[in-house]
Every structure is written in C-alpha cells, then in structure tokens.
Amino acid sequence: MKPLRFTVLLLLAAFLPGPGPRLLARSAEDCLACHGDPSLTMEREGKSVSLHVDPAVLKQSPHRDLDCLDCHAGFDAANVPHKAKIEPVNCLDCHSDAAEKHPFHARMAQADGKNGEEGLSCKQCHGTHGMSHPRGEGGKFQGARLMVSCGDCHKAVAGAFTDSAHGKALAQGLKGAPDCISCHTKPLTAERWTGDVASLKVAQEKVCLSCHLDDPDVKARMAPSAGFIAAYEKSVHGAALLAGNGKAANCVDCHGSHEMRQGLDPRARVSKTRIPETCSRCHPEADQKYEQSVHAAALKRGNLSSPVCTDCHGEHNILLHTDPRSPVEAKNVSAQVCSPCHSSIKLSEKYGIPSNRPRTFADSYHGLAIRGGGLVVVANCASCHGAHDIKASSDPASSVNKANLATTCGRCHPGANWRFAVGSVHLVTKKAEEPVLYWVAYFYIGLIIVTIGGMLVHNVLDFLRKSRRKLQIRRGEASEDEHGHGLYLRMTLGERIQHACLLTSFTVLVLTGFMLRYPDAWWVRGIRQLSTHAFEARSLAHRIAGVVMVLASLAHIGYLFTARGRQFVRDIFPNRQDPFDAAGYILYISGISSRKPRFGRFGYIEKAEYWALVWGTMVMAVTGVIMWFENTFISLLTKLGWDVARTVHFYEAWLATLAILVWHIYYVIFNPEVYPMNTAWFTGTLPESIMAEEHPLELEAIHREREAAEMKDVDEEPETTQATGESA
Secondary structure, eight states, rough: OHHHHHHHHHHHHHHHOOOOOOTOSSHHHHHHHHHHHOOOEEEETTEEEEOOOOHHHHHSSTTTTOOHHOOOOOOTTSSSSSOSOOOOOOOGTTTTTTHHHHHSSSGGGGSOOOOOHHHHTTTHHOOOOTTTOOSSSSSTTTTTTHHHHHHTOOHHHHHHHTHHHHHHHHHHTTHHHHHHHHHTTHHHHHHHHTTHHHHHHHHHHHHHHHTTTOOOOTTTOOOOOHHHHHGGGGGGHHHHHTOOOTOOOOHHHHHOOOOOOOSTTTTTTGGGHHHHHHTTTTHHHHHHHTSOOOOOOOHHHTOTTTTOHHHOOSSSSSOOOTTTTTSTTTTTIIIIIIIHHTTTHHHHHOOOSSOOHHHHHSSSSHHHHTTOOOSSSOOHHHHHHHHOOOTTTTTTTTTSSSSHHHHHHHTTTTTTGGGGGGSSSSOOOOOOOOHHHHHHHHHHHHHHHHHHHHHHHHHHHHHHHHHHHHHHHHHHSOOOOOOOOOEOOSSSSHHHHHHHHHHHHHHHHEEEEHHHHTSSSSSHHHTTTTTTTTTHHHHHHHHHHHHHHHHHHHHHHHHTHHHHHHHHHHHHHHOOOOHHHHHHHHHHHSSSOOOOOOOOOOHHHHHHHHHHHHHHHHHHHHHHHHHHHHHHHHHHHHHHHHHHHHHHHHHHHHHHHHHHHIHHIIIIIIOTTTTTOTHHHHHHHHOOOOOHOOOOOHHHHHHHHHHHHHHHHHHHHHHHHHHHHHHH
C-alpha cells in the first residue's frame, strides 16, 4: 500500500488549478517527505521493491552537497510530484571521463552513463544513494571491502584472491597490500584489449614492480633483495619480453595473478614441488626429460633437497645457457651447479651420496681444463651424466652406466671401446679403490722425499763447508790457492746447443705442465689474465716443447757416436770409484774428514744428474705420448692404464723439477765456488781456479797432455831441421 501522504499529494495535484509551490518536488527535503518513509515500496515484476532513501546514508555520500534534482531529471508541472517512471540517472553528465577511468571493464567504453545492463551500469558497482568514494575511508571500494564488492560479479576470482598472499595481507590491514583496483587501474588492463600480448605482459611486470620494487612499505617486508627482484629484466625471460616476445614468461606466468601465494606455501606455483610443473608450461620437452631423472624421483619421494629447475638455472636472473654468466654455461655448470650439492658433507651424510665427486672431477684433465679457463670446450658433469635426464649409474638407461660408457665417451673420443670403462671415472687414489694408482703414487712420494731430501741435506752441508772456507780466506785465516788464468774447454758449441734446447724445452714443459695442474695458482692466474687464449697457447707450447726435448734427445744420441761423444760416454759412465768418492765427499762436507776427494771430468754429482735426466726424459716422453694420444692408448691400455701414465707423468715432473732446482741450480749458481754463475753453458769454458777446485784430475790430465805434446814437438824439431838441411 502506498502511504497516505503520497495519495493526498496526488489528489491535490488533480483538483488544484496549477502546480503549487509545495506539490512539485524541488529539494531533498521535498523528496524525502515521501522517500524518507522506510515502508515506501513499489511493485516490479511481481516483487516488492523498496523506495526508501536513508538521509543518514546521503550525508555520508560524496554527493551529499547535491540535490536530488541534480541527478534525477524529468521533473515538470505536468507530472506531480514526478513521472510514474522516472528517467534513469545519467552519470556521464558529470563524469564524462568514466570510461577512460574504468579500463578494467571491457564494455565500459560503450556505456551511456545510465542504468543499463550488467557491465555498463555505474550503480552496479558504486551503488545508488549510498555510493561511496572509491578510496574513501570506510567506503565500498576501500581495502578488503573491495573484494566483496567486486566479488559480487567475479566470485571465482574473488575467492582465489581472498586466499592469496595479497588477499591475506589486505585482510590483515598491512600497509601497501594490494586490492583489486591497485592492479586493475594500472595501464596493464587497457593493454589487454589491444590484442598485444607482449605489451600486456610488460604492463603486468611494471605493475608488480611498482609495489615490490618501488613501494618502500612493501619492499621492507620482502625477503628477496631489490637487486634480486630487479634482475628479472636482465634475465633471458625479461630481455625477450622487452624485445617484444609475447611468449616470454613474466611475473604472472610464474607466480600467478589472483591466486598468487608465497613460495613456502605448497600450493604456490613457485613452491619447490610445483616448480617443474610451472616451468613445463613453456618448456615441456625439458620437463619430460626431468621427470625421468633421479632428481625428480627423489623430489616425488618428498626429498626437498633434490634440485628443481630454479636450483640450477636460477630464479629471477635466469640467463641463456650459452651466456658466460649463466650457472649452467658449459664452463660453470660443474663448479656452480653440481658441486654445491654433491660436495656437501651434510647431504652426503643425510642421503649417502659420495661427497668427493666434484673434487675428483676438478682434479681430472676435464676439470683442470675447465678451471684453466680455456676456450676449448671440454667435458663437464652434464656432458657425461646428462642435464635434465640425469639417472643413477646403476640404472641401465643411464649414460654413465658401465655398459653405456663407451658410447658416452665416444661422443668426444671417436673410437672409444669397452676399455674406456676399465678404471674409475672419478679417480680416487686410495688403496681400497685403486690399489695400482695408490702404490704408484706412494712409491713416487717416497722417492721424492728420500731423493730431494737427501739432495737438500747434501747441498746444505756443501754450502756451509765452502762458505766457511771463503770466510776464512776473507778473514785471513786461510790462503787461497794460486792458479793460472787459463780457460779450459768444458762444452763445445754443439754441446752448448744441446744444453740450450734442453734448458728451454724443460723450462717450458715445467711451466705449461704445472699451469694445467694448478690452474688456480697466483702465477697461473696472472698468465691467464694476459689473454683469453692462454690455455690454448699453454697446450700447444707444452706439446711443442715436448717434441723439442725428444728431438734434442735423439740428436744427443747421434752425438754419442762421434769421437768426442764416445769419450763423453766413457767419462760419464759410472765406475767403481764413484761410491767411494760420494762417501768421502759427504764425510768431507760434514766435517768428519779433512780429505776432499778429487774428481775427474765428471764426479758422482754430474753422473747422477745425467743418468737421472736420461731416465726422466724417457719416462716423461713415453707417458707424455700416451697422454697426448689418449683415444689410441686408452683403447689399448684401458682407462686405468692411461691413469697410471698420467700419475707417473705428474710425479716424475715433480721429481725432475725439484731435482733441477735443488741439485743442478745450486751447483751452477749458488755454489760458493762459482757464484753468481757457472758460465760454461754460455761461453763453453771454465777458468783454471774452478777446474782445480771441481775437476782437479781432469786439469792434471790436460796439463800432462799439453806437456807430452810440447815434449813431442821439442823432440821432433831437430829432426825436421836436419832433414831440411840435408834436403837443401
């Protein structure tokens, strides 16, 4: 029933001759005379619809200063107090830019500002007389209440958002927490309707960064650093997206939109267990391989230590696998991706996996070559084990299963056969695992300790004895022996050339060999910094030097068949006197004996050095050739045989290097009798003082030969004169 007052007004309007001043509604008070009654209703489509307007609500509205007639049109004298069906309110009369401000409603551009169908009606979202300001305190569009308002139409989206990290933060009243309008009033929604996917994704990214990177309130609550978040734009995904590739992943592709959750939430797209699923949307082939891997199997068993895509490739800062900065780049994958897990003592104890694999790989030729920083591509962990489809070595389908090793090695080593699998891939020089290598290594270690240690003690005693004598001469406590000023031939030009070839090749071999073995040494890093091609130059120089040494050795063998060479062999060959000379000299330099043994052209010192050189050259040449032509010799000798050659080559190199430094360098440089240097290697001669001190028997023999020659000349001179006279 319509109220009595409304009926009275209608009767008065019918019988009075003109519109009275109180009969036509002209102010809010006039309208509220009827609409202020809570019981005022009307029938519409069989339903009772309230026509009540609460004055208190009007006072809280942004339109509180407007009169009813400012919005409601169609009031005139012919219709008192107004038409039976009033004209719809046209919001665009005042809000002409409404469509521009509402890009998130797809059809808003076609709205006429009047109450229309769903998606076009202003009052559907803003309400009617109780319409609140979008950001007004306590308003319909303020904070968490906006989710309810938008949820009237977007129920599924509102439900997902309410359960998201953003929705929960908004419900808690955290400063900076986003609501619907926070994201959807940004340009990204306008881009959605242009059909430009790349532009939409770029806009989405910028919306996310506007809070997570630019809002200090939000950034203060984030665990990742600003640099971590900003790294996305420099990643392979960000770079591709900014270049216009609409298929490149952005924030929403990985984290989700309305349903975004924190990574620790098991339901989050970026949670540990769901990462493979998230990445598979763009990388299905990689995911298919990963699902067959030992890592995926462990993850499915609940092992959260098992790696997923982001553990290897990174998260925001994912780079192309060929980028030198990428952790999965060929030279980085072993050290930066595989090693952190497989060298972990904690993981080793927890899951029973060996923790020495990264170290043994790093000490292998492949690992050393990678650490050396060469441009040549060598095998890394993924080369043998695979990348996404890594399987246990016990799996028959694994590329590192014993039955498959020949095929796996054959990718880089043409002709690889079953012998490539005989021996350890990850070499551990332990008695239980590799007894052959264990004993070879420890034999050489003992040999080095005894030999070099004995040399060092010998030379220290020699230095002290000779230095003491020099000091006695300087203080006048002893007199220096008088010698002539003659020079005596020690090395011919040919012998000096042989020595120069040996000196040069040996030095280059030592430097380039230890550059490979110790790539992280300070002096090696300095050489590598000179050029990116240092590693390739090292390899080439080492091989050239090896060839030079072998050729010099062959030339020396040819020299031994000459007259001087045959004499050299007789002089350098050990004899029965050498042990007695060695014992006597040691007693002399120790101060036990005052009698110094007298040496000929070569004493036990030179003889030991020469024959050690002969032996060392043969060993290094043979093992060097085996290492150089690895495909051939592994196929012949097995991987274990090749490892033995490599072990012998390494320790023999140390033995030779230390022997040269401790033994030879001392006697030709730091020996007090010749300091600062024995110049025979350059001039070919020695002064009589050194000859008398170091080679007295040879000096006496030379003097006897000269005296004999002079006597012969004297004896022959009269006969020549007489013969000449008689002939004349």
